[in-house]
Amino acid sequence: MSADPTCPSDLLYHPEHDWARVNEDEAVFGITWFAQDQLGQLVFWDAPAVGAKVTKDEPYTELESVKAVSDVIAPLSGEVIAVNAAVVDEPELVNTSPYDDGWLVRVRITAPDEVGALLDAAAYRDLVDR
């Protein structure tokens, strides 16, 4: 588990502790260091199907640790075009590498104007520190 709190500056954040890496009309989603720290070691992920629709601010999947289940909130709306099979096999990748190897889904964005509502790293860090 990466020991120190991080939130990279090249990502955008949702207040429910989710991040998005936006690249034109696509985005990759994951959960933040703080979210994985709260959950503890992850042991199971039932990934959404490719083609599933996700809606901003709504849960799109669940992550499970030994004694907790957490809804994962979509930072943006769109359609799932890929899921991270490595996390299905090894959910603790989310703990060890929440922003890189532990990404969850790649999404085709359907409402690009939503991007503006997300937080930058400084604003998210502010939120966490409060």
Next chain:
Amino acid sequence: MSRYTAVSSDDLRAMLAEIGVGSLGELFERQIPAGVRLGRGLDLPAGMAEQDVYAHLRGLAERNTSAEDEVTFLGAGMYDHYVPAVIDMLLGRSEFLTHYTPYQPEISQGGLQVMFEFQTAISELTGLPVSNASVYEGPSAVAAAAYLAKLANGKPKVVVSRGVHPHARAALETTAVGYGAQIVEIGLRDGVTDPDAWADAIDGETGAVVFAQPNFLGAVEDAEALAAAAKGSGAVVVGSYDPIPLGILRPPGECGVDVAVGEGQSLGNRLDFGGPSFGFFSATEAYLRRMPGRIAGETRDVDGKRGFVLTLQTREQHIRREKATSNICTAQALNALAGVVYLCWLGGRGLVELGELLLQRTHYAREALVALDGVEALHERAVVREFALRLDAPVDRVIARCQDAGVNPGFWLGREYEEYPDGLLVAITEQRSRADIDRLVEVLGAAVVAEREHAGLGVAG
């Protein structure tokens, strides 16, 4: 102070002083509003000495006619099998009796390993890879299986054979009202589930299909054909199994059954007027994460030593709350312990021997009884431990006559099946010897004759 509390007057003084209140009354007055304090004593009898309570409870027991007092052929869901003495001894041990749900695995390895062994034994019995550590009992286990199907596929219809225990069908009906499923009952033909009506009822809206093996009339169903009829529909195939005949009957895992449940009473549990017993719940791998209740799993401790823990707990109510696979918390751990000890006591060979014994004695009893005047088989199907007869005489009165002669001949089907007002269901256990069966034949024969003569004389009942 009662005999179960220990606060002496010195203790009380010291404890109140430490708390900083003047009296026991104050402790409550400061917390419970006056409007809801009970200003009087409970209207209950005064307490009694231990020996007086014993005498009172013994007096009540003596006013029941138990399986100790008559030769009983009652079954219909619960059976008078012998409970080996080792079970009384083991269940009486403080470490099993007064232990709680194993939330602290380091000091609960006994209970957790029992659960693991129980799961293994049930899995062996049913031929299905996944078993939980028990649910309440048989009928509610059927309802729990239908709820699993509802959560798994969301379809609203449950097709259930009338061969399923009437209490299980009732429990299914009661709970399905809550989550909004409709129950479609399929009648019996020649003693078994009508295969055409069964197949016709299953469609794309069917979430689960439920049959019993053997069914309530004692008949062995063609489980494979019933399951096959549901394949392709997406419905979860649920079989409600009597565990004892599984020594000789093809297990659900080889018949296309997805979820096998059942009443565990006959595995080392007492009759207890209907409970506590346990329900078993087993399934294919696909439903592992949809199972209700506790499941124990194997793991290692920090020193690499083998141990057991409650696992896959994120399914359960204390973690997943409103999204849980079930609301069950306390189940039937002690009864399940009796179940696994019983299966180990029998062993694989013993289970087969017991099944063969019941098969042969059941056949013998059926043949002898249908040879009586005024008695015929209700169906001709294969039976393993229980069979249904038709009597040409009022069944309730025949039963009463037999009981007056010290033999309980079985269950009057008319109590639960309007289509079988003349039906009698006779159950055999290893505790009913050939001599007992011969005695039943004699007593039942005489009772039927007496009732027919009674009717012939035109005397109203």
Next chain:
Amino acid sequence: MSAEAATIFEKGAPGRRAFTCPELDVPVVDGLLPEGMRRGQRARLPEVSEPELVRHYVNLSKRNFDLDSGFYPLGSCTMKHNPRLHERVAALPGHARLHPWQDPARAQGALELMWNLERALGEIAGLPHVSLQPSAGSHGELAGVLLTRAFHADHGEQRTKVLTPDTAHGTNPATVTMAGYEVVKVGTNPDGGVDLDDLRAKADEDVACLMLTNPNTLGIFDPNIEQIAHIVHDIGATLYYDGANLNAIMGVSRPGDMGFDIVHFNLHKSFTQPHGGGGPGSGPIAVSERIEPYLPRPVIVQRPDGSFDLDDDRPKSIGKLRGFQGNYGCFVRAYAYIRSLGAEGLRDASQTAVLNANYLLAKLRQLGVTDQLPLAFGQLCMHEFVLSGAPMKRQLKIRTLDLAKRLLDHGYHPPTVYFPLLVDEALLIEPTETETKETLDAFAHTLATILTEAVHDPDTARHAPHTTPVRRLDEAHAAKHPTIRQPLDPAPEAGAAA
């Protein structure tokens, strides 16, 4: 105690047996079972002698902690002494070997016992009608919410939501979903009771029921209970009492008098049915007059001649939740308990439970334990109380889990940890009435000792337990790679009964 665990499936040898089959005393007939219906492979059950069987399970039992040998202050579980008289009377053949289909005329003792138990539970709850049928507390909850549904349906109403406080046991929301309602959470006020403003805001005509535990899982008797009942009844909803904490108020206060419509009892808590490692339980319900028509069937009735019978002809009943009349063996024990204690004894039990909890709390204050583990809400408590280990975690760098595990080394079962959810690092302590002052003193001192130890040596707690048959177990591994049955060698052919 420390040997590597072997399961019963890893013991024994082919041909060994504990079972002697009775003689096959009837003529043997072949072909009674069509071949396609016959089992091919024998179930691979252990083959052991009786002495092996006994030794295996007796040794397994020694790997369990138990109430008979030590203090078990597990909050919300009411681990009170289980009188052995109850086991003796439950085992009397007239109870233990009574078949549930026995003609009621020949089961009069059992029906009278159940009738008497119903009357007693009704008096304790302050509600006139009782069904003993539900199998455990959560089953009673399901009955209660289905009764609510039937009550509203009978009045032409279909409501959609059930309110539960955020302090509720997990069984409450799980039950609500099973019964087809949406869960709406109600907040907790700073005193630990229901937030009345939040309740008023959420109490509308779609609400079917409020499920409440009182005293709640914080050990706090809600001082606003009368107002809560008014709010709920004003919108036409029912008020459901989760009886998990009834042990605090027997003979002192009654849910029926507080305005509750439906109550479930946990006979395995307040009425001392042994817990058995996780059951059997029993969850009877008591209801008000307006709910009575919908009770599960059958109900026990007394005929004009004084005899008892089962009445299944109940057209408005919700039906059945299970087979037969419920866990009768538990009724025998609970009834024996009530007759042993009587009205005075039951009140003494609750008063002593509350006294013991408050004394233990006071003792922990006196020893300074509450500096690290402050009481989460209030000043006094009912039969249990919740400490928060948050300051301990910050200052001593040990978590509530570590404290709990270190208690194992001192021979105690730890209190409930990490529940209720709204208290950070929660420790829920319920000593019960059957413990002596000496036991409470010793436990308090042990907690103090562990905290003192942690000041200089937090690692001992962090790596505890050290003295148990196994140490901390890898639960993540168990969840990631579930092994939930013993793998076995291929099966032998069936029928080879040698």
